[in-house]
Amino acid sequence: MNKIIFMMSMSLDGYFETTEHSLAWQDISDELHIHFNEEIAAAGGMLNGRRTHSLMAGFWPTADEDPDAPKFVADYARIWRDLPKVVYSRTLQSASWNTTIVREVVPAEVEALRAAASGDLFVGGPDLLTTFQRHGLVDEYRIYVHPAVIGAGNPLFHPGTSLRLRLTESRPFTNGVVLLRYAS
Incomplete structure (x- = not known):
């Protein structure tokens, strides 16, 4: 059965973005980007x-239209465009690039998506994660810990989150980022 996987980068002090919603502190090396492409x-x-x-979005x-874009960036652009996407939003009115808008997380509908998918489904966004956790829909966590302390920001896990996970893999990258892979 396909898994539902939460995959996200995090600072050493537990934030996924700064208070200004910036991700510029992340060190996405060529090696790490190629790994993301494969995943x-x-x-x-x-x-x-x-x-x-x-x-x-x-x-x-259009990232692959830049003639100076590295091959792995162009490759990811093609992967992203072709991949089926669901965006959970009560406000978004339209979306393109192989995207379906869904207003609410309904567990039976998520399970139907999982069953029909050609591979694992990846959940993006800590707020959506909280909803998926509440419904018991997350099978695996892939947390990429960056060697950066940003001091403040939006935490990867909401305050009050309680999880007990089992480490299944750890992988260091040459830029100091470490993948921590956990099963629920």
């Missing part, structure tokens, strides 16, 4: 909240 290329779809989807649809 997402095997996916059956992406399940994102509105903010995460908007960030992605603001860059990836």
